[in-house]
Amino acid sequence: MKTILSIDLGGTKVMIGEVTVEGQVLAHKKYPSVVTSQKKALETIKEALVDYQKTVGFIGEIQGMGVALVGRVNYQTGIWIEIHPELSEEIDVVQELQKIVSVPCFLANDVYCASLAELEHGFGNLTKNFVYLNIGTGIAARMVIEGQIIAGNHYDAGEIGHMVVDINSQIPCICGRYGCSEVLASGLGMSNRIKQLALDYPTSIFHREYQGDERVATEEIFDAYDQGDKLAQVVIDQALKTVAAVIMNLVRTCDPDGFVLGGGVVLNGWFLEKLQPYLSKKTNRFLSQGIAITTLDTRYITLIGCSILVQKGLVQFNV
The missing domain is CATH 3.30.420.40 (ATPase, nucleotide binding domain)
Incomplete structure (x- = not known):
């Protein structure tokens, strides 16, 4: 079974989950987040990702990793630009996370990812x-x-x-x-x-x-x-x-x-x-x-959006 590893960074939590290509969340785990700086937030994600592998593990065959972040994100290059103007430090998140899980990685803003989920599985059907x-x-x-x-x-x-x-x-x-x-x-x-x-x-x-x-x-x-x-x-x-x-x-x-x-x-x-x-x-x-x-399950809407982001990225960049 082909699946996507999805990561959602929020103001108070990091959620990691494994999602099927059809949008079903198979497993997930929440961790506290730190967003006082991009570096600290990234370290939080990395620690959570290592723990997830150890404590939850992967159910399917991971095709890629999708990451939703707060703030400005260059989804074409994998660079996290800033949380907000007072917290700005460009970081290559893709490169950092691929050191932990070696699969194609794509990232975008968290609301962008939620909108992807709506477009594919929710309001976009109307x-x-x-x-x-x-x-x-x-x-x-x-x-x-x-x-x-x-x-x-x-x-x-x-x-x-x-x-x-x-x-x-x-x-x-x-x-x-x-x-x-x-x-x-x-x-x-x-x-x-x-x-x-x-x-x-x-x-x-x-x-x-x-x-x-x-x-x-x-x-x-x-x-x-x-x-x-x-x-x-x-x-x-x-x-x-x-x-x-x-x-x-x-x-x-x-x-x-x-x-x-x-x-x-x-x-x-x-x-x-x-x-x-x-x-x-x-x-x-x-x-x-x-x-x-929204009629979508708001607990997982961003995780689902991350899975769609990866699927589109794999096609667009011929990965």
Whole structure:
């Protein structure tokens, strides 16, 4: 049986799995990740890969290795360019990983890989023109036009977390601008907004001082919103307006047939239900496939995308 070794680097975990060419995940294992630098992140991946071989092993005949990474990735050369502008150090990930598992190796951005999975096994069965929008710890998207995922000349297309939606905002983003969608509507962004405004709302359940990197869970904010918590309502309403603006901006930019949403913020359907009143029917009149939550198993969507990346790479580069 021919299989693909898939590796998904996230902000808090590395997941390694073995996937069939049809997209079935045969085995997987999770490890904690470190993304404070690219070098540390790569060492985390390498250590996890060695452990996976020892503790899980391979079930099938490994045809290649696919790696999904956060940030900018040159999928043509196998170079990981940067996590974000403040963490930039070009690394030949392919060369490093092939020292451990000697098979053809291909890598791409994590949202790019998830979009590949949607294109082949999910929303792509409805249309070849759509936007995959991931709202989790951060916000990012990929535009699929006529069955092709737009990567961009600098492998940065779709980073709509840095689309400014509030030109009067004083909330800074790591990209150097203010009022970006990620700082207002991502899981981390909403958590930060709660912490920033907590002392201004004495009756809020979040009214206290927060320390360091302490995180307010998205589910807690949603529950507080439903209970009438004023601070939660301010933060969530701003997030809903932000995501609505992003979607409608992308409608006007790339004219898709629909949007498919992924990421922890949207998966239970609560956010999408609350989003509807903020969307203009006139703007979205051409969304024949609407706005839907992914039907793929989000635990494995990126691993599956990695397997597709490898299969396409083997054909493209005649490996």
